[in-house]
Amino acid sequence: MDALTALQTRTAAPRLTTPAPNPEQLEQILKAGLRAPDHGMLRPWRFLLIEGDARLKLAQLFVDTTQPDTEERKQKLLTTPLRAPLIIVAVATIKEGKVRASEQVCSAAAAIQNMSVACHALGYGSIWLTGGVAYDPRVKVALGLKETDEIVGYLYVGTATVQDRPVPQHNLQDFVQQWNG
Ligand SMILES: Cc1cc2nc3c(=O)[nH]c(=O)nc-3n(C[C@H](O)[C@H](O)[C@H](O)COP(=O)(O)O)c2cc1C
8 A cells, every 4th residue: 555545544443353463564563653753853652562461461450550430431441452452552751851741742643643554554453542541640650651651542453343434535625724924
């Protein structure tokens, strides 16, 4: 798939199953992530790969750390990590200095988008999710992250079980205008 087609046709895949990308494909996907723009060459990102039974541990970690107050919430936390064979947790590793933290988060977000498009180009589906478990400091600590790190997204990756939904057709004029001063 050529680059423009991949960029213009990626859609989120909410239902994912095996197979996940193989190790060579995963390397390609991660390399695409590492080509995100990066002010100051800080490389302000880390990616945690969570597969197989580690997803069950992640589910239990979500429950143990956030202590959901209803059975429904607990069940949601226990099942969410199982919705794809591979989870890439994208973390902005914020470094103090002249580059704003928000710009470093932008870099990590761009890395997620690059990886999502790379998945699509290789024939895999993905969906970028956050929710409370991206922002709960107790989850960060349990994952071994620093207080200053930010979980920018959980990229769920696998093979889409339903046909890609149609690519929404947007009217460019709704979003773009010429500015002439
Ligand atoms: C920062 C960020 C966080 C997101 N978190 C969630 C989420 O927690 N739950 C969800 O259903 N979609 C979430 N989404 C949206 C999906 O990833 C996806 O973009 C959405 O379903 C629309 O599909 P599309 O990407 O094919 O247009 C998030 C997107 C972004 C950029």
